[in-house]
Amino acid sequence: MIDGGGSLSRHGQRFLNLISILALPLALALAGCGQEYPQSTIDPASSDFGPAIQDLYITVFWWTMLILAIVWTVLAYVLLRFRARPGGPEPKQTRGHLGLEIGWTAGAAIVVVLITIPTIRTVFRTQAAASADALVVEVIGHQWWWEFRYPEQGVVTANELHLPVGQQVDLRMWSADVIHSFWVPRLGGKRDLNPLVRDPDGSPAINRLTFTVSEPGIYMGQCAEFCGSAHGLMGLRVVAESDAEFEAWVQGMSASTEPDSGSLAAQGRDVFMRSTCIACHAIEGTNARGALGPSLTRFGNRTTLGAGLLEKTSDNLMAWIRNPAQFKPGVKMPGVAQEGGGFPATGLTDEQVEAVAAYLSGLE
Amino acid sequence: MADNIASAGTSANGDLEGHGAAALYTDPRGLGATIWSWITTVDHKRIGIMYGTAALFFLLIGGIEALLMRIQLAVPENDFVGAETFNQLFTMHGTTMIFLVAMPMAVAFFNYIVPLQIGARDVAFPRLNALSFWIFLFGGLYLNSSFLFGAAPNASWVAYANLTSTQFSPGPNVDFWVIGLSIVGVSSLIGAINFITTIINLRAPGLTLMRLPLFTWMTFVTSWILATAIPVIAVALIFLAADRFFGTNFFVPIAGGDPILWQHLFWIFGHPEVYILILPSFGIISDVIPTFSRKPLFGYPVVVYAGILIGFIGWGVWSHHMFTSGLGPIADSFFVASTMIIAIPTGVKIFNWIGTMWGGSLRFTTAMLFAVGLVAIFTVGGLSGIMHASAPVDLQQHDSYFVVAHFHYTIVGGAMVGLFAGFYYWYPKVTGRLMSETLGKWHFWTFIIGFNLTFFPMHFAGLFGMPRRVFTYPAELGVSGYNMASTIGAFIFGLSSLLFIINLVRSCYKGVAAGANPWGAPSLEWSTSSPPPHYNFAEIPLVSSREPMWAAGALMDSHAPAEEPVMPSPSIWPILTALGINLTWILVMTRIWWVPLIGLALTAVFIYSWAFQPAFRD
Numbered sequence: 001m002i003d004g005g006g007s008l009s010r011h012g013q014r015f016l017n018l019i020s021i022l023a024l025p026l027a028l029a030l031a032g033c034g035q036e037y038p039q040s041t042i043d044p045a046s047s048d049f050g051p052a053i054q055d056l057y058i059t060v061f062w063w064t065m066l067i068l069a070i071v072w073t074v075l076a077y078v079l080l081r082f083r084a085r086p087g088g089p090e091p092k093q094t095r096g097h098l099g100l101e102i103g104w105t106a107g108a109a110i111v112v113v114l115i116t117i118p119t120i121r122t123v124f125r126t127q128a129a130a131s132a133d134a135l136v137v138e139v140i141g142h143q144w145w146w147e148f149r150y151p152e153q154g155v156v157t158a159n160e161l162h163l164p165v166g167q168q169v170d171l172r173m174w175s176a177d178v179i180h181s182f183w184v185p186r187l188g189g190k191r192d193l194n195p196l197v198r199d200p201d202g203s204p205a206i207n208r209l210t211f212t213v214s215e216p217g218i219y220m221g222q223c224a225e226f227c228g229s230a231h232g233l234m235g236l237r238v239v240a241e242s243d244a245e246f247e248a249w250v251q252g253m254s255a256s257t258e259p260d261s262g263s264l265a266a267q268g269r270d271v272f273m274r275s276t277c278i279a280c281h282a283i284e285g286t287n288a289r290g291a292l293g294p295s296l297t298r299f300g301n302r303t304t305l306g307a308g309l310l311e312k313t314s315d316n317l318m319a320w321i322r323n324p325a326q327f328k329p330g331v332k333m334p335g336v337a338q339e340g341g342g343f344p345a346t347g348l349t350d351e352q353v354e355a356v357a358a359y360l361s362g363l364e
Numbered sequence: 365m366a367d368n369i370a371s372a373g374t375s376a377n378g379d380l381e382g383h384g385a386a387a388l389y390t391d392p393r394g395l396g397a398t399i400w401s402w403i404t405t406v407d408h409k410r411i412g413i414m415y416g417t418a419a420l421f422f423l424l425i426g427g428i429e430a431l432l433m434r435i436q437l438a439v440p441e442n443d444f445v446g447a448e449t450f451n452q453l454f455t456m457h458g459t460t461m462i463f464l465v466a467m468p469m470a471v472a473f474f475n476y477i478v479p480l481q482i483g484a485r486d487v488a489f490p491r492l493n494a495l496s497f498w499i500f501l502f503g504g505l506y507l508n509s510s511f512l513f514g515a516a517p518n519a520s521w522v523a524y525a526n527l528t529s530t531q532f533s534p535g536p537n538v539d540f541w542v543i544g545l546s547i548v549g550v551s552s553l554i555g556a557i558n559f560i561t562t563i564i565n566l567r568a569p570g571l572t573l574m575r576l577p578l579f580t581w582m583t584f585v586t587s588w589i590l591a592t593a594i595p596v597i598a599v600a601l602i603f604l605a606a607d608r609f610f611g612t613n614f615f616v617p618i619a620g621g622d623p624i625l626w627q628h629l630f631w632i633f634g635h636p637e638v639y640i641l642i643l644p645s646f647g648i649i650s651d652v653i654p655t656f657s658r659k660p661l662f663g664y665p666v667v668v669y670a671g672i673l674i675g676f677i678g679w680g681v682w683s684h685h686m687f688t689s690g691l692g693p694i695a696d697s698f699f700v701a702s703t704m705i706i707a708i709p710t711g712v713k714i715f716n717w718i719g720t721m722w723g724g725s726l727r728f729t730t731a732m733l734f735a736v737g738l739v740a741i742f743t744v745g746g747l748s749g750i751m752h753a754s755a756p757v758d759l760q761q762h763d764s765y766f767v768v769a770h771f772h773y774t775i776v777g778g779a780m781v782g783l784f785a786g787f788y789y790w791y792p793k794v795t796g797r798l799m800s801e802t803l804g805k806w807h808f809w810t811f812i813i814g815f816n817l818t819f820f821p822m823h824f825a826g827l828f829g830m831p832r833r834v835f836t837y838p839a840e841l842g843v844s845g846y847n848m849a850s851t852i853g854a855f856i857f858g859l860s861s862l863l864f865i866i867n868l869v870r871s872c873y874k875g876v877a878a879g880a881n882p883w884g885a886p887s888l889e890w891s892t893s894s895p896p897p898h899y900n901f902a903e904i905p906l907v908s909s910r911e912p913m914w915a916a917g918a919l920m921d922s923h924a925p926a927e928e929p930v931m932p933s934p935s936i937w938p939i940l941t942a943l944g945i946n947l948t949w950i951l952v953m954t955r956i957w958w959v960p961l962i963g964l965a966l967t968a969v970f971i972y973s974w975a976f977q978p979a980f981r982d
Binding site for chain 2 (some may be wrong): 041057097183194207229
């Protein structure tokens with residue numbers, strides 16, 4: 001049929017080999033299906049922003065698959081059908097065909113238009129202005145952690161962004177140092193945090209993301225724009241909770257818990273307040289008002305430390321206080337024996353480290 | 365026509381004994397004389413060989429960098445190399461592969477092949493050509509010397525401001541990058557002007573523009589893009605250098621500078637750069653496919669105009685690299701539309717290559733396999749490009765491994781595969797011997813397996829939320845399997861490239877003698893002997909069709925010239941001038957304003973000596 005029985009099966013075999021090579025990656029993909037993907041971009045049903053992108057992606061995906069199928073099918077046919085045969089005739093010396101050229105140019109143009117129209121609609125829809133009653137959160141990137149300010153609530157926190165479910169949020173984002181990018185894939189696409197060229201009020205450099213979270217849960221995210229040595233370790237969590245839980249959280253953030261006097265935590269508080277810790281860290285309701293590092297208000301309620309880097313256990317916390325650079329290269333925080341971020345080593349003893357860890361863990 | 369091809373294939377078989385590659389490229393007076401003849405050469409063929417060799421050397425370095433990264437990423441939370449080393453590795457991998465491998469490898473073919481394809485004896489400015497090569501070589505070596513100081517560039521190949529400011533990158537790492545690229549850029553600019561002039565002015569009589577082989581056409585288009593795009597990156601680099609060395613604030617936000625300006629300048633250069641990488645390979649396979657289909661290129665004028673159109677529209681799409689930077693919906697929509705439009709001429713090229721093969725008599729030599737490989741693989745990369753040309757979709761895919769997969773499918777699966785096709789296709793012209801087809805086919809199939817196993821899983825890693833440029837990732841992300849697959853694939857890819865290098869070296873000695881036109885190809889470079897004599901053609905050919913070697917009565921140019929053609933004389937001044945220019949830039953690193961003037965003074969002396977040395981001496 002193609003070029004004689006014997007070579008047909010050989011060619012057929014080669015074709016099958018080709019297919020199996022191409023299918024290998026797909027098999028790899030399927031093998032991973034039982035797995036959880038906490039940062040998946042193709043499972044973003046947790047907000048209105050994610051599915052808008054996902055729907056568009058599916059549209060584009062099938063158009064491109066259609067084109068791929070056409071190109072590969074025709075190519076495979078040509079490669080099998082027009083192989084040189086010994087003694088075969090000299091091919092006809094065709095130089096082109098105007099009708100075909102117009103046809104496939106027009107075909108490509110039509111597909112492109114069919115992709116462009118829903119794309120531009122989605123561009124405008126996903127960048128629509130936030131409604132007036134949206135919850136405003138200022139998202140500020142730092143090397144290598146996240147600051148979240150709620151100006152209307154008077155709350156400042158770090159690395160774990162609390163959002164109420166069902167209420168539109170208006171994220172206003174910028175950077176305190178270099179460019180970062182806020183990306184929580186299951187809630188939607190990313191947006192860059194640019195350094196402010198002038199003061200924050202009305203700066204054109206401020207970027208916005210507007211969306212409404214629809215399902216409570218903890219969502220993983222991380223910085224998506226290369227921002228220096230620890231870029232790979234600049235994670236964040238979004239804690240999406242009910243209105244009531246969110247209100248309770250806001251209430252808690254405006255004060256701090258006092259450790260019982262005489263407890264280990266109370267010793268830790270004294271160490272904390274007398275050391276360089278307070279040069280960078282703030283704890284609401286205390287004298288610690290540093291603004292260079294993440295706020296530690298209600299630190300005890302967080303699930304991670306070091307910007308989504310480590311699970312918040314007391315062992316991890318003590319190890320972090322002893323030597324944060326061991327976990328996070330370039331971190332701007334000193335350890336007990338290592339200077340960091342321009343600050344000298346803290347020189348804390350093991351007992352003091354343990355006490356500080358107890359104090360911070362107790363801030364619930 | 366079949367008779368023609370047969371006779372063309374045999375008529376020049378005796379050439380190898382006459383002046384084989386070894387005899388042509390060594391000096392009988394010994395090693396010293398041979399080296400001297402190479403460093404003073406202005407012969408476009410020797411310069412082409414040096415470009416190719418240097419690019420292969422840098423390919424080895426860039427490949428090792430890639431393998432080290434893949435070892436680090438093979439398993440989650442790995443500590444094979446630290447964050448800082450990893451950042452240097454991916455920065456240098458990108459910079460090396462683009463500026464020191466893909467571009468100069470294409471330039472190697474520009475150099476060797478274009479003058480032969482247009483029936484010329486050399487390029488328009490032979491000494492300038494030598495200057496271009498030496499600047500590139502010294503610039504590349506300088507850039508890589510940063511590893512010896514443990515201070516390789518570490519701000520990624522796009523080097524986004526303001527991470528590159530002295531505040532956030534105080535070390536010499538970014539100094540090496542900004543100076544290294546400035547040097548290499550000078551080389552590209554010189555080369556581009558040279559090839560534009562050559563193709564306009566030195567075509568053989570009768571070789572009209574619409575009779576040019578597609579490779580020469582794409583060289584012409586690429587050279588125009590280079591000549592216009594390099595100045596843009598030059599401006600950006602000068603701004604950055606001024607910020608770092610002289611305390612200006614072009615990109616320093618705290619002083620009113622704007623980091624986004626860097627992104628615009630970089631990508632106004634950077635997107636045309638993508639076409640600088642791919643168009644030469646489009647040109648190569650547009651020559652290879654007709655040869656091995658025994659049919660002329662289908663829709664020749666359409667393929668030419670599509671290439672020109674890509675060159676033009678390529679200027680209007682840069683902000684699709686910046687959809688996440690917050691340009692607003694109107695700008696986003698414009699760049700969505702322009703990017704979508706550029707997909708049309710690219711698709712049209714694909715259809716015309718398939719049209720060329722349709723009804724042909726296909727011979728699957730290794731060169732043809734790679735050419736077909738480009739059509740199949742580049743289509744995948746082109747289509748994933750359409751996905752993130754859709755701005756909202758890009759908000760998820762941007763800076764994720766999905767994008768890493770995409771551009772490796774276009775740059776490796778497109779540009780590099782086309783260059784591989786070029787190597788197998790023109791190797792017999794350069795050395796007089798064929799590359800081993802057996803090894804070649806091993807190379808091709810191991811490449812297909814290794815390449816796809818490396819880069820296809822990256823689509824999934826990206827879709828499941830793995831950002832690029834991270835030195836590690838947590839196990840809970842669920843992308844460990846894809847990363848392990850990529851690492852295994854990368855090593856297969858590495859071994860496959862080793863087969864290629866072995867084939868290149870071995871065939872030089874053991875390859876079958878090729879003759880003037882071993883493939884029965886249609887263009888002029890196949891009319892002269894393999895390798896061609898230093899003057900290329902005994903007589904400048906007269907061209908009367910698009911496929912001169914397929915025309916009835918095509919003549920081989922294998923006889924001795926009636927009188928020895930006068931060729932430009934060798935000169936030491938190009939290499940010395942290149943050293944002077946490099947020295948000037950490197951001395952900027954001292955940050956003392958008058959020190960670079962020493963280099964500048966030396967350069968002036970060299971250029972002066974050059975100017976007063978006659979180009980032709982007896």
